[in-house]
Amino acid sequence: MSVTAAGAEAVPLGKRIRRFMSDRPLVPLVILLVLLVVALQILRPGIVNERWIANTVKFAIPLAILAGCQTMTMLTGGIDLSVSTVATMAAFIVSTQAVEHGPVIGVALALLPAVLIGLANGIGVGIFRVHPLIMTLGTSLVGIGCLQVYQRTVIATGTKVPAFLSWLGTGVTGGFPNALLLFIPVASLILFVLNRTGFGRLLYAVGDNERAARLSGVVYWKVILALYVGSSLLAGVAGLLYVGLIKAPSLSLADPLLLPSVAAAVVGGTSIFGGRGGYTGTILGALILTVLTTLLTILQMPEGARRILFGLIVLLVTAAYLRIVEDR
Amino acid sequence: MDGEVRPLLRMAGIAKSFPGVRALDGVDLEVAGGEIHALLGENGAGKSTLLKILAGAQSPDSGSITFDGKTMSFANPHAAQRAGIVTIYQEFTLAPDMSIAENVFIGREPGPGPFVNWSKLAADTAAITRGIGLERNPMTLVRDLSVAEQQLVEIARALSMNSRLIVMDEPTSALSLAEVDKLFAIVRKLKADGISVIFVTHRLEEVIEICDRYTVLRDGRNVGAGAVADVTIDDIIRLMVGREITTLFAHREAGEPGEVALAVEGLTRRRTAQDPHATELRDVSLSVRRGEILGIAGLVGAGRTETARAIFGADPFDTGRVLIDGQPVDIRSPRDAIERGIGLVPEDRKLQALFLTQAIRTNMSIAALDRLDLFGIFVDERKERGLVDEFKKLLNIRMAGPEQAVGNLSGGNQQKVVLARWLALRPKVLIVDEPTRGIDVGAKVEVHNLLFEMAKSGIAVIAISSELPEVLAVSDRIVTMREGRVTGEVMRADATQEKLMAMMTLTSTAAAA
Ligand SMILES: Nc1ncnc2c1ncn2[C@@H]1O[C@H](COP(=O)(O)OP(=O)(O)OP(=O)(O)O)[C@@H](O)[C@H]1O
């Protein structure tokens, strides 16, 4: 030991910052969100006020719920591409049935296809080992087909968004969007399930190493079945909220949310390969994407350019985030 | 003797810390040309970290590397390889679905432009692999190779790069005795060709057998270096552990074993079209009593692991039955087995046991989650932390805290986490498959003592190991297997290494002790 230690104090600053970030992966996300808001305020002084915040939150919530579905499925190394269809179905059914049968039965009917699609996904992925991408894409197409058939049968009755959903979707009470009444319990539930329950543990475990999970006594298909049913139900709930916000049920209502829901989870630090991530990051991811959309809208670019920019920024952010968080 | 020669490699004052751990604290390492250098130390001493820095896979916080007289700083593994340093990691880095040839020349395939000249690729590969005794078609997929053969592919890759220094991190821990001999023959040949080798192992006899010089690390610092000829195994152990260990492979006085806890009768498993490489099981019968340790010895492919997996419900079998406490049971999945009180520590911790990105806490508790439940829903994290604390002390696990990702632990400490997972369940029957693979000498004794203690508390233990001294040390009774058959059974008192060897290579069940 002739040349002895140059102590740990000599660790360069850049590395120390990285280490700090890798211990607290949410910090860079919060910084990014703040930066985006600041940019918005600079581009359009005065835009950031109480109303704007409430509005942003309103639009971010349905996205955040759908991104919750992606977070949970992605933790197991899967993905749920049927969420937008499920949400659309729930929205469309509630808008056609609630008028006649009242809100309770209307909501129950609306969530029925969600459960069915979730079961199908769970059985396909968990028992027959179909790849989640294919499985959920398949059920999504079937679902949309069914919805089209359904639409013909109710074409006479027309659609009407139930009042309680509009209140929940668009209403603001004392500066706070009413949607928070739904979102706070839902988000707490997801966080609780992921962090504190045995089921949450198993999601991470299955995604990290499926073989090891089986050899540790995890019954794979049960976990997967519960997961996809849960994901689908959440998607249905998100659809109900979203139709209250948009107020115009259509057969492609929630489609524009599908890819952003995946992006929000990824931006929020959840790995599509499974085993890594969490819901807090996803919520931040949903907020970031929503603010980013506003920012791009304000720039008054043509739609095409906006999409290109949106895509590029998502790629950039994800890549940069991984660099920051992964300490070599 | 070769101290005055200018060393090929000199690493000086290397320091590296991770959050919460100072893995290396100013370590020096010198390797001369054409020398086989042993890098030794307990689990977590910093060996792998030092080698990763040498390979450019991790960056040091401080320190310098001089290779062949030039100061180097490797930004990535590619740079180190170009300089002539190739590392074979503790965990292999081959692409399982590519051929041997593609793996050997990955990224450097011969050919006109972007096209691959397949026949040249195959011929070049064959020229190298034949030289190291890998008699396989170069187009064979790596996934169809045994562990030993995969290692040869790694060596072939190293040779194809004209390396001057080959680093092997625990190359022998997954090999059988015969395979180790073969590997050593290759290493000697490398040495004769003037290539230096850095060699990490926890089997210290191997150091005496093949290495020229050694460096010992303890807690990220140098504690000794010198010529192997000048020391004994005991000297090295003293350096590694920093105290005297006299209890090496202590026997235990076996108590009076109780009732038969687990019996297997006529277990048979045939090869199927889906699984054409599986080892067949032919009419395997064995039993283990409460408080007894049954050792299973055999060469690679003898069907020991397959027997364990079949009992545990991890693989199906065709005929035969499993009895627990004399009652036939129907075990179709590991879950069933766990519910009936059977535990299995699988042979490959990375692939079959660990959740590398997850916390130590989660890794330890996963099989016992239903016991940590509060109100049947959420996990009682206080109990969980208690569990981690208990086993950290019991097994002397070196870790930063219960939240550390298991993948950041050293290999041996990872193995201890797996053991803890199953010990926490307090099973009736515990099957351990290669329980001390990659574990250092001191910890090995600890694991053995633990097995003794489990047996003493009434648990029936089945221990599978490729190291005969280990089988002899831990077992009360030993069963040998060959090609899916039980070939004999002896009590420990009557067993010797030679006798077991003979039984393991028997072709029929005729002879038994
Ligand atoms: N990426 C990492 N993050 C945090 N800690 C790490 C990381 N890699 C290694 N360590 C820690 O550094 C120490 C040295 O680990 P290393 O893998 O070098 O040990 P080793 O000597 O190779 O042990 P073994 O014989 O068990 O393989 C250990 O305490 C380990 O937990």
Ligand SMILES: [Mg+2]
């Ligand atoms: Mg190591």
